[in-house]
Amino acid sequence: MNVAFDEYLIAEQGGNCCGQDRFTVISCASCQGHYLFNEELNDLYYDPRDLRRRFFKIPGMNPPPCTYCGDIDWQFSDQQLNIVAIKTGPWGWLLDDSEIDFTRD
Numbered sequence: 001m002n003v004a005f006d007e008y009l010i011a012e013q014g015g016n017c018c019g020q021d022r023f024t025v026i027s028c029a030s031c032q033g034h035y036l037f038n039e040e041l042n043d044l045y046y047d048p049r050d051l052r053r054r055f056f057k058i059p060g061m062n063p064p065p066c067t068y069c070g071d072i073d074w075q076f077s078d079q080q081l082n083i084v085a086i087k088t089g090p091w092g093w094l095l096d097d098s099e100i101d102f103t104r105d
């Protein structure tokens with residue numbers, strides 16, 4: 001799903017923005033732990049408190065083990081997160097609240 005993130009805040013925290021960013025939150029298929037992912041740049045963010053900790057997620061190149069469950073070959077879950085799950089999760093503070101419409105889901 002499309003959720004609006006505060007790209008100014010992300011950049012300020014050390015994130016990598018290109019202006020065409022498509023941020024989303026994905027979860028680990030093994031443990032459902034949340035990760036921030038920029039679909040435009042294939043940047044996978046590992047640490048909500050340090051956005052400089054990010055890795056390329058492209059076919060043939062595995063990111064480090066899941067920080068939540070330690071799975072060395074973890075995959076993105078097919079399950080889509082809803083906005084409430086994202087908002088209450090570790091990356092929720094990076095959402096642009098002004099663009100969230102809680103009446104839709």
Ligand SMILES: [Zn+2]
Pocket residue numbers: 028029030031032033066067068069070071074
């Ligand atoms: Zn995991």
